[in-house]
Amino acid sequence: MAQQRTDGLALAEKYYTEYGSRARELKAAGRKVIGYLSALGPVEVLTAAGVVPIRLKGSVSEPITKADAYMETIACPFIRNVFDSTLKGRFNYIDGMVMPHQCDSTDKTSNEWRYNLNLPYWHFLNVPHLTDDSSVDFFKSVLGVFIKSLERFTGREITAAALASAVAAHNENRRAMRALYNLRKADPPLISGSEMMKVLVAAMSLPVEESTALIRSVTEEVTQRPAPAGGRPGSRLMLIGDQVDDVAIPQVIEGAGARLVMDDLSIGGKIYWTDVDATPDALAGIAERYLRKVKLPTTFVSEGNTYEENLEARFGHLKRRIEEFNVNAVILFIYKYCDPYGFEVPSIKGFIESAGTPVLYLEDEYSTSTLGRVKTRVEAFLEMIA
Amino acid sequence: MADQKTPRALATQAAAKIPRMARANLAATVKAREEGKKMAYSFIVCAVDDIMRAMDILPGWGESFSGICAAKRDAERFLQKAESDNFSRSLCTYATCSLGFDMWREELGGEMPPSPPWGGMGRPDMILGSAQQLCDPRFKWPQATQHYLRDVPVFVGGMYYPPWDPTIDDKEQEAFYIKYNTEQLRACVRFCEKVTGKKMDWDRLAEVVDLTDRTWNLFVEAYELRKAVPCPMDTGDAMNTMVPISFMLGTQECYDFYRDLFEELTQKVAAKQGVAENEKYRLLWGAGLPSWFALGDFQYFNSKGAVFAAETTYRCGEAVYRLDIPKTDDPLEHIAWRWMRPWTHWYDKARQRQGSMPEVERLIEYIEEYKCDGVVFHSAFSCRSWHAGIMLQTQILKKVYRDIPVLIMEGDIVDVSSYNEADTRNSIDAFIETLASATGR
Numbered sequence: 001m002a003q004q005r006t007d008g009l010a011l012a013e014k015y016y017t018e019y020g021s022r023a024r025e026l027k028a029a030g031r032k033v034i035g036y037l038s039a040l041g042p043v044e045v046l047t048a049a050g051v052v053p054i055r056l057k058g059s060v061s062e063p064i065t066k067a068d069a070y071m072e073t074i075a076c077p078f079i080r081n082v083f084d085s086t087l088k089g090r091f092n093y094i095d096g097m098v099m100p101h102q103c104d105s106t107d108k109t110s111n112e113w114r115y116n117l118n119l120p121y122w123h124f125l126n127v128p129h130l131t132d133d134s135s136v137d138f139f140k141s142v143l144g145v146f147i148k149s150l151e152r153f154t155g156r157e158i159t160a161a162a163l164a165s166a167v168a169a170h171n172e173n174r175r176a177m178r179a180l181y182n183l184r185k186a187d188p189p190l191i192s193g194s195e196m197m198k199v200l201v202a203a204m205s206l207p208v209e210e211s212t213a214l215i216r217s218v219t220e221e222v223t224q225r226p227a228p229a230g231g232r233p234g235s236r237l238m239l240i241g242d243q244v245d246d247v248a249i250p251q252v253i254e255g256a257g258a259r260l261v262m263d264d265l266s267i268g269g270k271i272y273w274t275d276v277d278a279t280p281d282a283l284a285g286i287a288e289r290y291l292r293k294v295k296l297p298t299t300f301v302s303e304g305n306t307y308e309e310n311l312e313a314r315f316g317h318l319k320r321r322i323e324e325f326n327v328n329a330v331i332l333f334i335y336k337y338c339d340p341y342g343f344e345v346p347s348i349k350g351f352i353e354s355a356g357t358p359v360l361y362l363e364d365e366y367s368t369s370t371l372g373r374v375k376t377r378v379e380a381f382l383e384m385i386a
Numbered sequence: 387m388a389d390q391k392t393p394r395a396l397a398t399q400a401a402a403k404i405p406r407m408a409r410a411n412l413a414a415t416v417k418a419r420e421e422g423k424k425m426a427y428s429f430i431v432c433a434v435d436d437i438m439r440a441m442d443i444l445p446g447w448g449e450s451f452s453g454i455c456a457a458k459r460d461a462e463r464f465l466q467k468a469e470s471d472n473f474s475r476s477l478c479t480y481a482t483c484s485l486g487f488d489m490w491r492e493e494l495g496g497e498m499p500p501s502p503p504w505g506g507m508g509r510p511d512m513i514l515g516s517a518q519q520l521c522d523p524r525f526k527w528p529q530a531t532q533h534y535l536r537d538v539p540v541f542v543g544g545m546y547y548p549p550w551d552p553t554i555d556d557k558e559q560e561a562f563y564i565k566y567n568t569e570q571l572r573a574c575v576r577f578c579e580k581v582t583g584k585k586m587d588w589d590r591l592a593e594v595v596d597l598t599d600r601t602w603n604l605f606v607e608a609y610e611l612r613k614a615v616p617c618p619m620d621t622g623d624a625m626n627t628m629v630p631i632s633f634m635l636g637t638q639e640c641y642d643f644y645r646d647l648f649e650e651l652t653q654k655v656a657a658k659q660g661v662a663e664n665e666k667y668r669l670l671w672g673a674g675l676p677s678w679f680a681l682g683d684f685q686y687f688n689s690k691g692a693v694f695a696a697e698t699t700y701r702c703g704e705a706v707y708r709l710d711i712p713k714t715d716d717p718l719e720h721i722a723w724r725w726m727r728p729w730t731h732w733y734d735k736a737r738q739r740q741g742s743m744p745e746v747e748r749l750i751e752y753i754e755e756y757k758c759d760g761v762v763f764h765s766a767f768s769c770r771s772w773h774a775g776i777m778l779q780t781q782i783l784k785k786v787y788r789d790i791p792v793l794i795m796e797g798d799i800v801d802v803s804s805y806n807e808a809d810t811r812n813s814i815d816a817f818i819e820t821l822a823s824a825t826g827r
Contacts, residue, residue, distance in 0.1 A: 070781070074767050075774045101549075104522045108774035111550070111743060115778060124549045128566075129517035129525055132573070135544055138566040145559060149551075300517055300525045300542045307536040337476045337770065343526035345472045347533045363474050 008217030009195060015202035015214070016247075020091060022206050023054045027093040032154060035091055037082065038243070039266040039294055040100035040127050042143065044276060044286050047166035047208050048158045049150045055204040055267070056091060058082040060246045061368045070116050076105035077335050078243050078366040083109070086117060096121025096153065098146065101128075102298050103340050121153045129300050131292045139287040147283075163282035169208045170276065176215040177203065177272040183222055184261045185325055188231055191222045193239070193250035193260025200268050201245050231259035235382060236326055238262040240318070240348070241333035242341060248368050249333065256379045262325040264318060270294060273317070297340040314344075315351045322357055329385050331378065332361045358385050397661045398654075400647040401623040407643075408450060408504070408629050415446040415508035416498075424582050427510040427531065427538075429524045430632050431702050433545045433567075433725040434514055434574050436598050436717070439636035440591040441578050445514075446507050447633050448484035448527065455483050455503045456678035456800040463499075464490070465801060473530070479768040479800035481527040485534070492534050509535070512581045514574065515542035519549065521771035541577040543570035545722075547729040550744050552737055556730050567722035575718070588717065594636045595717040599706040599724070601641045605631050606705040608648040612695050613756050616660020618651045621671040621694030622684025623661075628700035666691030667759045667821045670752050673698055673745070673776050674764030677797040680805055683814070690818045695756040698748060699772070704728045742786045745779050750787050760791035760821050766799045791824050793817040 015022060027033045033052045036043075046053035058081030067084035085091070096119045099110045107124075114122045126142050128135045147158050180199065183190040191199075199218050203211040235258040239249065243266050253260045263269045274293035279285035291299060295317060304310035321327070330352050334341045342363070349359045360381040364370050418425040426438060428445040438445050455461040461479070464486030469475060471489065473482045487506065490499040498506045513535075515528035525542045532540050545567050548556035575586050612619055619627075627647060634640040654660075669687070671694050677683070684694065709727040714720055732744035732751070739747065749761060763780065765773045780792045795813060798804040821827075 070777060072765060072770075072774045072777055074765065074770055076770075101519065104770040105774065107519055108770055111775060112778045115741075115743070115782065122551075124551065126519065126546060126549050128544045128546060130542065130544045130570075134566055134569040134573070138544070138546075138562065141559075141562040141566075145554065149554060152553075297526070298522070300515075300529065302540070302542065307532055310532075334474075336474065339477055339481075339522040339526055339770065342474045342477045343481070343523065343530040345474075347530070349472065350533075361472055363476075 008214060008219070008221045009198075011214055012195075012199045012202040012218055015205055016198035019057060019201065020054055020093070020205055022210065023052050024093045026052045026207070027095075032095045033093055034121065035086075035094040035097045036100065037079070037097075037106060038100050038102040039271045039296060040102050040125070040290055041098065042100070042125065042146065042286065042290065043208070044163065044166040044170050044282070045143065045147060045150065045158065046098070047169060048162040049154055050156055050162075051095075051150075051154060052207055054091075054094065056082050056086065056097075057201065057243070057245045058085050058366060059090075060248055060366055063367075063369070071109055071112050074337055075109050076103070076337055079105045079109060081366045083113060086113075094119065096123070098123045098125055100125045102296070103338070105337070121150075123149050127290065129298060131299060131301060136284075136287045136291055139291055140283045143283050143287060160282060164278070166208070167276045167278060167282050167285060169212070173203075173208050173212045173215070174272045174275055176212045176219070180215055180219045180222075181262070181269070181272065183219065186227065187233065187236070187326065188227045188229075189259060189261045190227050191218070192228050192230070193237075193254055193263075194247045195222075195228075196260075196263075196268075197245075197247045197250045200265075204267055230254065232257050232386075234328060235259060235386070236261045236328045238264065238322060238325065238327040238330045239333060240264040240330060242266045242335065242338070244333060246368075248371055249374070252371065252375045252378055253331065256375070256382050258329075258378075258382055262321055262327055264321065266296070269321065270296065297344050311347060311351050315348055318348075318352060319355055322352070322355070327357065329381070330357055330359045331381070332359055334361070334363050335366055336363055397623050398619050398627070398647065398650055400643065400650055401619075401626040403643070404626040404629050407634070407639075408454065411447070411633055412451065412454070412504050412507060414444055415510075416505055418444050418508050424511045425508055427513040427528070429514075429516055429527065431518075431520060432514065432516040432524070433721060434516070434543070434571065435635040436591060436594045436721055437571065437574055437578060437586075438514070440594045441582060441584060441586060443512075443578060443582065445633065446510055448507075449480045450629070450633050451487070451503070451507045452480040452483035452800050453678045455487075456802070457681065458503045459679050459802055460503050461679075461800045462802070475801065476768060478521075478523040478527070478771075479798055481523045481530070483800050485527070485530055488531055489534050510538055512578070513538055513540040515540060517542050517544045519546055523771070539577075539581055541574055543574045545570060545725055547726045550733060550736065556733050560726070563726060564719065564722050567726060568716065568719045571718040571721055592717045595720055597638065597641060598636050601631070601635060601644060602703045602724075603705045603707060604641065604644040604648060605703070608644050608651055609696070609701065611648070611651040611655055614655040615668075615757065616658060616662065616665040617668060617693045617695040618654035618659060618661065620661045620684065620688065621697040621699075622681060622688070624694075624697055624700065625676050625681060625684070631703075632700055661693045662688045662691050664691050665693050666827050667818070667825065668693055668695045668757050670694070670749065670756065670758040670761045671697030671699060672749055672761040672763045672792075673772060673779065674795075675699060675766055675769060675772055675799045676764060677766070677805055678799060679802045680797065680807065680810070683810060686811055686814060690814070692818060692821065694762070695758060696752045698752070702728065704731055739786055741782065743778075743782055745775070746782045746786065749779065749783055753787075753790065759825050760793070760817070762817070763792070763794045765794055765796050767796070767804055768798050768801060791817065791820045
């Protein structure tokens with residue numbers, strides 16, 4: 001079995017490079033594999049259903065050659081790229097997909113995925129954008145519809161016990177990842193940003209127990225080895241964005257002499273910092289986490305009696321991470337055509353800068369074709385803050 | 387400096403009234419404070435029109451203002467203002483145009499930016515956003531606006547409908563969707579009561595809801611007169627006559643407008659008076675918001691004998707008597723049903739045709755009832771809400787219905803830099819040739 005290996009970083013490298021290879025093996029062994037997109041993918045439910053969840057990713061180095069015939073170029077470049085990869089057969093082992101309603105680019109292209117991929121299973125999970133009590137109740141009902149639909153597909157009941165067990169397993173997984181993140185607090189960090197990216201990507205391609213074992217194995221390995229060389233002291237960076245899932249950007253940052261010590265990405269900091277509370281009704285805890293605890297720009301947060309208090313409710317966690325990880329500067333990396341992230345650039349940038357941390361805002365593509373431009377901007381930024 | 391453009395000629399007297407009405411709407415927002423009225427920034431298809439009207443809250447519509455800036459070709463300076471604070475040009479330009487205006491007015495201490503189109507918009511007392519399956523800017527735009535208008539309270543309510551899924555019966559989900567939407571409307575009432583310091587008059591709300599029902603019925607009945615050959619009003623006019631239903635719903639003036647339109651179209655139909663001198667081709671505007679700076683393109687179609695007999699855009703409701711809404715004494719619950727059912731109205735039809743989808747069933751229904759020869763879509767680069775998904779509609783339409791001529795035009799709603807008149811008209815010419823070949827006319 002794959003997890004018997006102890007060299008965690010090598011295994012992460014393998015799963016990063018051969019993305020989805022473990023899911024493919026499990027499919028060959030008779031398991032059903034369900035793909036999903038975004039930080040709102042309800043992994044606890046998928047695990048409880050006994051299917052193998054895999055978060056889909058694209059390929060930043062591959063041009064979009066098929067998707068443009070079926071999907072508008074005004075959609076999110078990440079979504080277009082993943083759709084392109086899927087059309088080309090990269091995930092030809094998946095039995096179905098669940099598409100959480102995160103943003104317009106997931107909502108409005110959902111049927112383009114459904115009709116063109118024609119997978120045996122498809123479900124659009126109608127996640128609301130609000131966090132009040134009635135929205136949490138509503139989301140519980142939406143999850144209930146999803147569960148029934150998944151049960152029909154798998155022919156297997158998703159029991160309360162299975163849900164509770166899945167919640168525990170995913171919480172454990174998040175705890176393990178947080179422990180690994182903590183090793184980045186050291187100066188220099190015990191694991192580089194590029195290595196961490198590979199672990200994050202590998203982790204989202206595995207069943208939860210295997211993912212946890214991988215993370216622990218990496219943690220053990222990096223704790224025991226000397227800290228990686230490189231990176232100027234005093235240039236500890238944090239990367240904020242949605243699904244940045246390739247080493248290209250971390251390599252640009254680290255290649256320019258900085259240390260990437262923290263992130264608030266949708267495959268990293270955004271999902272690993274919050275657990276599902278163990279509630280008598282597991283769905284209540286799941287709904288609560290995805291709506292109230294996972295901080296995404298697609299969720300409207302109304303907390304706070306003043307605008308400043310509202311900013312604290314939306315972005316206060318970033319300030320705390322900046323302090324905990326001794327971050328000196330932030331790169332805000334936003335994909336073009338992204339309304340949810342794009343509309344909060346002035347507020348998030350201003351919030352972080354108000355605490356004395358400089359921010360570089362980059363709007364770019366999900367593609368290495370623009371990497372030269374990114375490199376120039378990052379290098380200039382690092383010079384400016386040196 | 388605004389680029390002067392000759393306005394599009396209008397076919398109906400009703401549409402000719404619109405500039406005055408839209409201008410009066412804007413002027414009212416500017417005067418609201420001195421007249422002691424509360425004003426709310428609001429967003430089209432928000433479902434809270436009845437609540438605002440029943441509570442004497444004056445709506446100020448960002449989409450309307452930005453559309454006017456675009457139509458006057460005077461949006462660029464506001465787009466640039468927004469861009470100066472890192473709002474990308476790829477974001478919704480309705481929002482960025484209006485944000486640029488707000489930023490500028492705040493910098494001037496509340497004074498209007500120089501020569502604002504049609505007098506500009508007033509500063510709001512509140513912002514009523516809406517989280518839906520429809521459009522991310524409806525809740526991100528209010529949040530972004532508050533960054534500059536920090537003292538202005540924001541409410542965002544959720545209004546959802548069961549998503550299309552051929553394997554799941556949407557009717558089974560309606561109860562919890564209606565419960566949720568009604569609770570959200572109730573929260574909106576509480577918010578408005580807090581900001582205005584005034585309690586909701588529930589009897590008055592019930593009257594407004596009834597007026598809105600009757601307005602929707604009349605609106606649809608008036609528009610259905612366009613089934614006549616020759617067509618008495620086309621989409622070019624409908625992009626004007628959308629103003630009352632979109633921005634004045636729940637008012638007597640809105641109802642009266644469609645009553646007049648109904649009468650005018652009835653007379654035109656009786657007199658066989660059409661939009662085009664020689665109506666050769668009838669078209670459906672399949673989806674997409676228009677390029678407000680290039681409405682003259684509709685006239686270009688007309689000059690080729692092509693008339694848009696129907697459109698899906700700005701027809702976000704249905705005659706209420708066709709929606710089979712359960713009886714309720716709660717006006718908010720009625721609003722919730724009236725808001726939700728039009729979205730799911732074509733689900734049953736879609737289930738009955740293998741491989742179809744609701745949006746396509748709606749297109750097929752309009753193509754047949756309005757005797758259309760082709761379908762035109764517009765894809766605006768800054769708007770994912772209405773424009774992503776168009777390619778699938780054309781693909782499915784051709785697959786499950788017939789190989790009907792289709793044109794997808796590309797541009798934007800507000801940003802004129804996306805527009806090339808020569809290219810657009812070349813593509814229209816080519817489409818007309820396709821229509822000629824397909825129809826033999």
